[in-house]
Amino acid sequence: MLANANxxxxxxxxxxxxxALATRGHHLLxxxxxxxxxxxxxxxxxIQPLRKQxxxxxxxTCRRFMLARASVEPEHTKAALExxxxxxxxxxxxxxxxxxxxxxxxxxxxxxxICYGFSTTSGELDVALLALEEVFDNLIELAEKEKQxxxxxxELQMTRRRVNVLEHVVIPQYRDTIKYIxxxxxxxxxxxxxxxxxxxxxxxx
Numbered sequence: 653m654l655a656n657a658n659x660x661x662x663x664x665x666x667x668x669x670x671x672a673l674a675t676r677g678h679h680l681l682x683x684x685x686x687x688x689x690x691x692x693x694x695x696x697x698x699i700q701p702l703r704k705q706x707x708x709x710x711x712x713t714c715r716r717f718m719l720a721r722a723s724v725e726p727e728h729t730k731a732a733l734e735x736x737x738x739x740x741x742x743x744x745x746x747x748x749x750x751x752x753x754x755x756x757x758x759x760x761x762x763x764x765x766i767c768y769g770f771s772t773t774s775g776e777l778d779v780a781l782l783a784l785e786e787v788f789d790n791l792i793e794l795a796e797k798e799k800q801x802x803x804x805x806x807e808l809q810m811t812r813r814r815v816n817v818l819e820h821v822v823i824p825q826y827r828d829t830i831k832y833i834x835x836x837x838x839x840x841x842x843x844x845x846x847x848x849x850x851x852x853x854x855x856x857x
Contacts, residue, residue, distance in 0.1 A: 695801045709790065
């Protein structure tokens with residue numbers, strides 16, 4: 653019950669309006685919570701297989717680089733990779749999921765990843781660089797999905813708190829106060845009726 657509530661009809665009317673508003677807010681937040689949960693589950697289902705694929709691709713890429721390093725002189729590998737000709741840029745745009753701003757990533761790649769002559773390098777280095785290039789798409793998608801999942805999880809936690817506060821604290825307090833004021837007004841009405849009856853009895857006597 654609200655401690656500062658006045659037992660008046662005006663206060664009763666205002667509290668009933670607040671209950672209606674809080675109930676409507678609770679309904680909307682519950683819908684938002686449920687939709688965020690659905691979106692989060694949908695993203696989470698994509699993340700696990702994608703992460704496994706990226707880990708597998710990166711492991712294979714590292715293995716290829718190790719083979720390339722073992723097959724030629726280290727200074728030749730260093731010289732071959734010293735001046736890259738491939739340019740990579742990443743653009744970030746924002747999308748809205750239930751009023752939560754989540755990132756969407758897109759890449760732009762220009763040039764050739766093989767930036768050297770073939771006289772002092774091995775085919776393993778070519779394969780390693782091409783494998784690295786191939787993993788970029790999945791790696792970017794994984795980063796995008798994991799960031800989206802973290803943002804949605806944070807918003808879901810906040811929304812759940814708001815729903816719980818409305819459901820278990822705010823709305824029950826309002827209803828308890830409404831009952832208290834209603835009982836007080838009914839008691840005052842009975843007292844007033846009793847007084848009027850006594851006055852009427854006195855007048856008739």
